[in-house]
Amino acid sequence: MARASTTSDAFNAVAEPRRRQILDALAGGEHSVGELAQRLRVAQPVVSKHLRVLRDVNLVARRDQGRRRLYRLNGAALRPIHEWLRRYEESWSGAFDRMEMVLQTLEAQEELQHGQGAETQGSGHAAQR
Amino acid sequence: MARASTTSDAFNAVAEPRRRQILDALAGGEHSVGELAQRLRVAQPVVSKHLRVLRDVNLVARRDQGRRRLYRLNGAALRPIHEWLRRYEESWSGAFDRMEMVLQTLEAQEELQHGQGAETQGSGHAAQR
DNA sequence: TTGACACGTGCCGATATAGGCATGTAATCT
DNA sequence: AGATTACATGCCTATATCGGCACGTGTCAA
CATH class of the missing domain: 1.20.5 (Single alpha-helices involved in coiled-coils or other helix-helix interfaces)
Incomplete structure (x- = not known):
């Protein structure tokens, strides 16, 4: 067998450096996927995927604004x-x-x-x- | 390409549940590999490997006592x-x-x-x- | 309506483990 | 010395990602 836990809890979510960067960026306020991608100098799909993980563990919340998706931090999940x-x-x-x-x-x-x-x-x- | 970070920092080390269990056990004091294996109900090699990771990130320290290896927690690495x-x-x-x-x-x-x-x-x- | 944006996902390749099993080594026991 | 005990590792298999690329969908601009 193999790896027991999927990236399904805050511990795993935060273990990834890029994900921490995203959280750090969001600590400054809401940001769209594109903004984050530009800021972290990575491709948009990469950001989307990490945000997906963060959202699954409830570390970030999403809000739609036109064609943009604004993400914001939910620090409580770090508790x-x-x-x-x-x-x-x-x-x-x-x-x-x-x-x-x-x-x-x-x-x-x-x-x-x-x-x-x-x-x-x-x-x-x-x-x- | 792929995975950027190897399990080389405290964040990653702690992301693994079993590893947290080990740390929790060591929080109660020094323990040998065998004791930990028995306590966590896992094979000895498994424990040895996790301890290896924890040691690499300096989360635990080792001390030899006869043929046993006593591990103890180094919480500072969690800082x-x-x-x-x-x-x-x-x-x-x-x-x-x-x-x-x-x-x-x-x-x-x-x-x-x-x-x-x-x-x-x-x-x-x-x-x- | 057509085209440009902004995203989310699926698929693919490369890589990193986690745990099982067997083995090598050092220390202790008989 | 030979057997036993306590570990650390290597090898192997199954699985989990990470990032790149292409594509599908919904939204805004002309």
Whole structure:
């Protein structure tokens, strides 16, 4: 078998750089497909397809204006990602950072001592696990 | 040509559900490959491969303990995502939400009136752009 | 009405995985 | 030393895109 999830959720939609660019552009307000294509320097079909994906996951909404289709951002759809990320925020806020530093330092030293029979199992490891 | 970006950044790494599960598991502390495989109910090679990707983008760090490899989370690597997301946070915090609601309501009504010659261009749209 | 626009899609080729299976390697056990 | 355990990889198959190109449809201009 293969790839489990289709590009069917915000995580996947946002994983594509070009798609992020589109969202960034739309963050500045509504834009038509042509405008986006010109701005990102890509062919119109490409933009249309990415917008299709973004629309499927509800990241953008469409509005018709004559023969143009105006797309606008729906940031709310990014919330799941933000929520998931929230769990890890502590990782880059102060104390945690410093602990990381310490761990990496210890590791480096360990690497230097190059194994050896010693390493009686967690010899000098802080908190051992 | 084809696919532009390889799974070489945090965005892509996290786009895969199984990979998120692994990170979630590691959020609880260091774990060996075997432990993770058992916990996620998947074959060991699968876990090893995902860990490989996570390691390449620096989302996890490895430490050797005998014949086991203990992986631990490096949440800091998620920061870029968080940073990118920060720009859209306002989207789901109060005022913006309400505005979205209003816009969608207007749209619904527009849909009802079914185009028609009227729609003189942004007839009753708030902020028109 | 005819022609120019603005889009959305389908089809195609090249490429990037995800997971299954088997194998190679290093460390631990007997 | 030989067997066993814990992993990392390579190879293979099925599948999912990404971008390019051509085309069909709806809308606006003459």
